[in-house]
Amino acid sequence: MLRAEATSHIKKQAKPPYHPQLRNQMMKYIRNVGGKAYRNLKNKSYEEIRDIYEKVKRFNDKFVAIGSTEDEQAIKEMNVKAEEPSKKRKGTIRKMKSSRIIKKRKIQKSDDELKNFLKVVDFEGDSAQDVEVMEQHSLISRFSIVQSPEGEYIAVQRANGHIRAFNTLNEILHILDRQDLYHLHRLVIEYYEHIPPTGLGLILHGDLTTMMETTEESDDELWRNQTEWEIISWRFYESTGVHILELENGTMIHMLVEQRYPLTRELMQRMLEHKLEVQKETEDALNVIRFVMKQKEDLEREEE
Structure with a gap:
């Protein structure tokens, strides 16, 4: 029983x-x-x-980041196999004609060469206090747009009760990590699910939506007329894995480093020439350059 x-x-x-x-x-x-x-x-x-x-x-x-240890190991293994005798033709040795090897060869550059596309700068608003808050990590539990005599600001509250106020998404990116970013995006989308975003909320909602929901195939008004875009800065925030393109007309385009967006080959060339602004030279920063160069070269092959 x-x-x-x-x-x-x-x-x-x-x-x-x-x-x-x-x-x-x-x-x-x-x-x-x-x-x-x-x-x-x-x-x-x-x-x-x-x-x-x-x-x-x-x-x-x-997903394996371009230039990461895992990616380098995979390329080595593929090239070793390419040197092995062919089973189909005894006594002959042939190179493995992998498109991935070809692509890797085209964009493979030394770190010193890639560093030519980096520009080390001090990011405004990045203080010791910001770093301290980020280290005392607690999940984001609430978001709101607050009105004050000085204007609107974004209030972000963590589960431990800590609240910080910001004027832009850029300021928030100083103290967030990728998981924070996903939580903030979800909270903002849910907040405006039944009410239309306005003012600062509209800007935040638009920036997060563009970053999270745009794909390489997207056909949005934002991505048109890229030949007319005048770049002011191209900046990388390592803790969240986001790079931002700031244009002369005031537009700021936030992009996840591993996601492809409908950028033109010509614009990516101008981004590289402008250089990626970073707080310090790191492998993650070099991987952003590698990724953009790869996307640009993929487009060049398609146009051939």
Whole structure:
């Protein structure tokens, strides 16, 4: 009798969750890891959510930063295999014609060469206090736009009760990490789900939406007329993995370092010539340069 009850209990525990529960779990993963907005997911079917979840998970599991140790090891292994005798033609040795090897050879540069595209500067607003707050890490629990006699500002509260006020998203990026960024994006999207964003909230909502939801195939008004863009700065925030393009007309385009956006080959060339502004030369900063150079060269091959 006890054995039967135990078996029944195990079966109950092993029973998979219902589709609604699975759907909610997958949506949570997509929003937190893939940066997708809830409003773009809530009306989709279980099958559609599952497809998006599998795509995001595959990308997250397989993503290897260009120039990272893992990427270098993979290239070495591929080249070693290329030197092995062909099984199809005995007595001959042939090079492995991998498109990845070709691409890697084209953009492979020494660190000294890549550093030519970096410019070390002091970021305004980056103080010892900011670093201290970031180290005392606690998840972001609340966001709001606050009115004051001096104007609007963004209030961000962490779970430990600490509150900071900011005027722009750039200021926030000084003390956030990538997980913070996903949490902030989710909170902002949920906050404006039933009310239209205005003022500073509209700017923050737009910047986060552009960064998180734009893809290489996006056809948005923002990305048109890039030949007319005048670059003021191109800046990298390492803790969040975000690089920002500031234009003369006041537009600021926030981009995740591993995500491709509909940038033209000509604009990326101008970005490289302008140089990426960093607080210090790091491998992550060099990887931003590698990524942009790779995207630019991919476009050049497509145009040939």
